[in-house]
Amino acid sequence: MIVQLKGNVQFPITLDPTVWIFDDRKIKLEEAFLPDKEENHPEKDVEPQQRIRPPVKRSVSRFEGKKVLENSYVMPIKPFLETSNPKEDATSAILHTDQGEIEISLDELKESLLIFAIDGKPPKEDGPVHLLFGDGTNQQNPFKGIDVITIN
Numbered sequence: 001m002i003v004q005l006k007g008n009v010q011f012p013i014t015l016d017p018t019v020w021i022f023d024d025r026k027i028k029l030e031e032a033f034l035p036d037k038e039e040n041h042p043e044k045d046v047e048p049q050q051r052i053r054p055p056v057k058r059s060v061s062r063f064e065g066k067k068v069l070e071n072s073y074v075m076p077i078k079p080f081l082e083t084s085n086p087k088e089d090a091t092s093a094i095l096h097t098d099q100g101e102i103e104i105s106l107d108e109l110k111e112s113l114l115i116f117a118i119d120g121k122p123p124k125e126d127g128p129v130h131l132l133f134g135d136g137t138n139q140q141n142p143f144k145g146i147d148v149i150t151i152n
Helices: 017-022 062-068 078-084 106-110
Strands: 003-007 013-015 073-076 092-097 100-105 113-117 129-132 143-146 148-151
Touching: 003 078, 013 078, 017 073, 017 113, 078 106, 092 106, 100 106
Parallel strands: 003 148
Antiparallel strands: 003 013, 073 113, 092 100, 092 143, 092 148, 113 129, 129 143
16 A cells, blocks of 8 residues: 655655645645645745654544544645655656556646545555546546556
8 A cells, every 4th residue: 555656766665655644735535626725835834844744633532533534535645755756757657556557747747736545545446546637627536546647
Protein backbone atom coordinates (compact mmCIF):
# COMPACT_ATOMS: atom_id res chain seq x y z
CA MET A 1 0.00 0.00 0.00
CA ILE A 2 2.84 2.39 -0.83
CA VAL A 3 3.38 4.76 -3.76
CA GLN A 4 6.81 5.47 -5.19
CA LEU A 5 7.57 8.90 -6.61
CA LYS A 6 10.70 8.58 -8.74
CA GLY A 7 12.35 9.37 -12.05
CA ASN A 8 13.63 12.79 -13.04
CA VAL A 9 13.73 14.07 -9.43
CA GLN A 10 16.48 15.01 -7.00
CA PHE A 11 14.98 12.88 -4.21
CA PRO A 12 12.93 9.76 -5.00
CA ILE A 13 10.45 9.21 -2.18
CA THR A 14 8.09 6.51 -1.00
CA LEU A 15 4.63 7.60 0.16
CA ASP A 16 2.54 5.69 2.68
CA PRO A 17 -1.09 6.79 2.13
CA THR A 18 -2.30 4.73 5.11
CA VAL A 19 -0.94 7.36 7.52
CA TRP A 20 -2.52 10.35 5.76
CA ILE A 21 -5.76 9.86 7.69
CA PHE A 22 -3.99 11.64 10.58
CA ASP A 23 -2.52 14.40 8.38
CA ASP A 24 -4.16 17.82 8.63
CA ARG A 25 -3.59 18.47 4.92
CA LYS A 26 -6.24 15.93 3.95
CA ILE A 27 -9.45 17.23 2.41
CA LYS A 28 -12.87 15.59 2.46
CA LEU A 29 -13.63 14.35 -1.02
CA GLU A 30 -17.01 16.09 -1.10
CA GLU A 31 -15.31 19.42 -0.25
CA ALA A 32 -12.35 19.09 -2.62
CA PHE A 33 -13.98 20.86 -5.57
CA LEU A 34 -16.00 23.49 -3.76
CA PRO A 35 -15.30 27.10 -4.82
CA ASP A 36 -13.72 27.92 -1.44
CA LYS A 37 -11.30 24.98 -1.74
CA GLU A 38 -8.30 27.19 -0.92
CA GLU A 39 -9.72 27.84 2.55
CA ASN A 40 -9.58 24.09 3.20
CA HIS A 41 -5.81 23.93 2.68
CA PRO A 42 -4.17 24.43 6.08
CA GLU A 43 -0.70 24.63 4.52
CA LYS A 44 -1.40 27.93 2.75
CA ASP A 45 -0.67 29.82 6.00
CA VAL A 46 2.33 27.70 6.99
CA GLU A 47 5.88 28.90 6.46
CA PRO A 48 7.90 26.67 4.05
CA GLN A 49 10.36 25.55 6.73
CA GLN A 50 7.42 24.33 8.86
CA ARG A 51 6.16 22.08 6.07
CA ILE A 52 9.04 19.66 6.44
CA ARG A 53 7.11 17.55 8.92
CA PRO A 54 3.52 16.69 8.05
CA PRO A 55 1.01 18.66 10.08
CA VAL A 56 -0.61 16.12 12.38
CA LYS A 57 -3.17 16.82 15.07
CA ARG A 58 -1.71 16.18 18.50
CA SER A 59 -4.92 14.73 19.91
CA VAL A 60 -8.04 13.45 18.25
CA SER A 61 -11.16 12.98 20.32
CA ARG A 62 -13.02 9.68 20.17
CA PHE A 63 -15.86 11.40 18.27
CA GLU A 64 -13.48 12.93 15.71
CA GLY A 65 -11.67 9.60 15.34
CA LYS A 66 -14.92 7.82 14.51
CA LYS A 67 -15.94 10.58 12.08
CA VAL A 68 -12.58 10.37 10.30
CA LEU A 69 -13.13 6.67 9.69
CA GLU A 70 -16.46 7.28 7.93
CA ASN A 71 -15.44 9.85 5.30
CA SER A 72 -13.66 9.76 1.95
CA TYR A 73 -10.49 11.85 1.68
CA VAL A 74 -8.01 13.23 -0.84
CA MET A 75 -4.48 14.50 -0.34
CA PRO A 76 -2.88 17.18 -2.53
CA ILE A 77 0.21 15.71 -4.19
CA LYS A 78 1.94 19.09 -4.52
CA PRO A 79 3.80 19.04 -1.14
CA PHE A 80 5.21 15.58 -1.89
CA LEU A 81 6.19 16.60 -5.40
CA GLU A 82 7.98 19.67 -4.01
CA THR A 83 9.85 17.44 -1.54
CA SER A 84 11.04 15.18 -4.37
CA ASN A 85 12.30 18.28 -6.20
CA PRO A 86 11.71 17.52 -9.91
CA LYS A 87 14.63 18.52 -12.11
CA GLU A 88 14.31 21.62 -14.31
CA ASP A 89 13.85 19.62 -17.51
CA ALA A 90 10.97 17.52 -16.07
CA THR A 91 7.76 18.05 -18.06
CA SER A 92 5.53 15.01 -17.59
CA ALA A 93 4.64 12.12 -15.32
CA ILE A 94 3.77 8.49 -15.94
CA LEU A 95 1.14 7.01 -13.64
CA HIS A 96 1.80 3.29 -13.33
CA THR A 97 -1.60 1.70 -12.70
CA ASP A 98 -2.90 -1.83 -12.55
CA GLN A 99 -4.47 -1.09 -15.98
CA GLY A 100 -1.27 0.19 -17.61
CA GLU A 101 0.59 3.48 -17.90
CA ILE A 102 -1.00 6.92 -18.23
CA GLU A 103 1.01 10.03 -19.14
CA ILE A 104 0.00 13.45 -17.83
CA SER A 105 1.81 16.79 -17.74
CA LEU A 106 3.83 17.76 -14.70
CA ASP A 107 1.57 20.80 -14.27
CA GLU A 108 -1.50 18.54 -14.16
CA LEU A 109 0.21 16.35 -11.56
CA LYS A 110 1.14 19.34 -9.38
CA GLU A 111 -2.51 20.33 -9.05
CA SER A 112 -3.82 16.78 -8.62
CA LEU A 113 -5.37 15.13 -5.60
CA LEU A 114 -4.86 11.54 -4.47
CA ILE A 115 -7.85 9.64 -3.12
CA PHE A 116 -6.49 7.57 -0.26
CA ALA A 117 -9.62 6.78 1.77
CA ILE A 118 -13.09 5.79 0.61
CA ASP A 119 -15.63 5.65 3.42
CA GLY A 120 -12.71 5.69 5.86
CA LYS A 121 -10.88 2.73 4.30
CA PRO A 122 -7.97 2.53 1.87
CA PRO A 123 -8.97 1.52 -1.67
CA LYS A 124 -7.41 -1.97 -1.46
CA GLU A 125 -8.65 -3.64 -4.66
CA ASP A 126 -7.83 -0.72 -6.96
CA GLY A 127 -5.41 1.18 -4.71
CA PRO A 128 -3.26 2.24 -3.09
CA VAL A 129 -4.40 5.61 -4.50
CA HIS A 130 -6.62 7.12 -7.18
CA LEU A 131 -5.74 10.38 -8.92
CA LEU A 132 -8.12 13.26 -9.56
CA PHE A 133 -7.15 16.32 -11.57
CA GLY A 134 -7.28 19.50 -9.50
CA ASP A 135 -10.11 20.88 -11.62
CA GLY A 136 -12.23 17.77 -11.04
CA THR A 137 -12.63 16.97 -14.74
CA ASN A 138 -12.07 13.25 -14.10
CA GLN A 139 -13.99 13.12 -10.83
CA GLN A 140 -16.39 10.50 -12.21
CA ASN A 141 -13.54 8.46 -13.67
CA PRO A 142 -10.33 8.86 -11.59
CA PHE A 143 -7.14 7.05 -12.49
CA LYS A 144 -7.05 4.02 -10.19
CA GLY A 145 -4.51 1.50 -8.96
CA ILE A 146 -1.54 3.88 -8.91
CA ASP A 147 1.51 2.47 -7.15
CA VAL A 148 4.34 4.31 -8.96
CA ILE A 149 4.60 7.84 -10.36
CA THR A 150 7.59 8.40 -12.62
CA ILE A 151 8.58 11.98 -13.41
CA ASN A 152 10.01 12.47 -16.94
